[in-house]
Amino acid sequence: xxxxxxxxxxxxxxxxxxxxxxxxxxxxxxxxxxxxxxxxxxxxxxxxxxxxxxxxxxxxxxxxxxxxxxxxxxxxxxxxxxxxxxxxxxxxxxxxxxxxxxxxxxxxxxxxxxxxxxxxxxxxxxxxxxxxxxxxxxxxxxxxxxxxxxxxxxxxxxxxxxxxxxxxxxxxxxxxxxxxxxxxxxxxxxxxxxxxxxxxxxxxxxxxxxxxxxxxxxxxxxxxxxxxxxxxxxxxxxxxxxxxxxxxxxxxxxxxxxxxxxxxxxxxxxxxxxxxxxxxxxxxxxxxxxxxxxxxxxxxxxxxxxxxxxxxxxxxxxxxxxxxxxxxxxxxxxxx
DNA sequence: CCGTAATGGACAG
DNA sequence: TGTCCCTTACGGT
Numbered sequence: 001x002x003x004x005x006x007x008x009x010x011x012x013x014x015x016x017x018x019x020x021x022x023x024x025x026x027x028x029x030x031x032x033x034x035x036x037x038x039x040x041x042x043x044x045x046x047x048x049x050x051x052x053x054x055x056x057x058x059x060x061x062x063x064x065x066x067x068x069x070x071x072x073x074x075x076x077x078x079x080x081x082x083x084x085x086x087x088x089x090x091x092x093x094x095x096x097x098x099x100x101x102x103x104x105x106x107x108x109x110x111x112x113x114x115x116x117x118x119x120x121x122x123x124x125x126x127x128x129x130x131x132x133x134x135x136x137x138x139x140x141x142x143x144x145x146x147x148x149x150x151x152x153x154x155x156x157x158x159x160x161x162x163x164x165x166x167x168x169x170x171x172x173x174x175x176x177x178x179x180x181x182x183x184x185x186x187x188x189x190x191x192x193x194x195x196x197x198x199x200x201x202x203x204x205x206x207x208x209x210x211x212x213x214x215x216x217x218x219x220x221x222x223x224x225x226x227x228x229x230x231x232x233x234x235x236x237x238x239x240x241x242x243x244x245x246x247x248x249x250x251x252x253x254x255x256x257x258x259x260x261x262x263x264x265x266x267x268x269x270x271x272x273x274x275x276x277x278x279x280x281x282x283x284x285x286x287x288x289x290x291x292x293x294x295x296x297x298x299x300x301x302x303x304x305x306x307x308x309x310x311x312x313x314x315x316x317x318x319x320x321x322x323x324x325x326x327x328x329x330x331x332x333x334x335x336x
Numbered sequence: 337c338c339g340t341a342a343t344g345g346a347c348a349g
Numbered sequence: 350t351g352t353c354c355c356t357t358a359c360g361g362t
Contacts, residue, residue, distance in 0.1 A: 002343065002344090003343050003344095006343085052343095052344075052345090074344075074345070074346090075344080076344045076345060076346085076354065077342065077343085077344050077345080077354075077355095077356085078342080078344095078354070078355070078356045078357075079344090079354080079356090080356075080357095128355090128356080129354095129355070129356095144355090144356075145354060145355060145356060146354075147344060147345055147346065147353090147354065148345080148346075201344095203344090203345085210343045210344075211342090211343055211344090212343050213343085214343095257343080304343085305342095325344090325345095326342095326343090326344085327341090327342090337361105337362080338360105338361085338362080339359100339360090339361085339362100340358100340359090340360090340361105341357100341358095341359090341360105342356100342357085342358090342359105344354100345353105345354100346352100346353085346354100347351100347352085347353085348350100348351085348352080348353105349350090349351090
């Protein structure tokens with residue numbers, strides 16, 4: 001269940017593990033047999049992310065370097081990539097040791113306990129319904145449960161990208177420049193009366209934001225999620241873009257989402273109001289493929305899945321309702 | 337042990 | 350609006 005930061009991290013991992021290599025592509029589950037046959041034996045020449053979309057570019061020969069076919073993958077709600085490697089130095093670096101989560105599922109280096117000897121490495125048998133297996137020189141990547149997985153042409157890739165909004169994690173924002181991307185987002189939100197909390201979930205308005213970043217960026221900007229986009233000052237919308245660029249980039253670096261400032265965490269010495277007694281708690285959880293522990297998940301968010309708990313700043317119970325088909329969380333006091 | 341929600345989104349009707 | 354994708358962690362029993 002990734003948001004954009006996870007997919008960009010995945011693109012980086014594919015780049016590190018596989019780009020420049022001839023790959024064996026198969027579909028152990030069988031449902032992607034035709035697509036796998038198209039890519040099998042080709043060279044991976046690119047790994048890109050735009051919002052929650054992952055694009056892996058293939059070419060017949062390394063020399064060309066221009067992708068002729070693209071594998072488009074969208075993980076959706078419970079898709080996952082599982083990686084295993086032979087323990088050689090570069091792979092250990094890329095996968096992380098001793099274990100690491102990517103996408104959503106746990107990743108375990110499959111080699112013996114002697115890193116560096118990958119000569120007779122055999123990839124592990126696929127576990128579960130593996131739609132696609134990519135096998136490179138030193139590692140294997142298995143895809144399970146995706147919403148989308150297809151082989152497309154460069155033209156079809158361009159058509160998919162044309163439907164996506166600007167992405168704060170792309171170097172040029174997906175609009176040629178960071179300034180143009182920011183302006184595009186502001187203009188798009190303000191030309192509609194649709195509630196800003198709904199627009200943030202629209203991948204044509206901004207690509208890569210999901211339910212966690214939606215709730216958290218609105219809280220940090222003190223914006224009422226139900227406010228029509230047209231009524232939100234441009235400075236506040238632009239400020240949310242800038243904040244998302246920081247938060248999501250931090251998410252890429254950490255491998256998980258943290259939006260709280262240290263002074264607002266329970267252990268930060270802040271004036272955190274006491275928890276209401278007797279309420280059943282349901283702790284949030286999230287993807288975490290980075291090193292755990294720096295900020296525990298209970299401390300990572302201001303409002304996401306904290307309904308009924310006191311606001312970290314004002315103490316008012318956090319509210320929830322459905323918006324855009326997902327549960328929205330916000331503070332009715334701070335986000336008046 | 338079982339039921340359910342979950343960081344999404346495509347598609348049918 | 351409902352279905353699919355078909356996994357996983359968690360809470361309640």
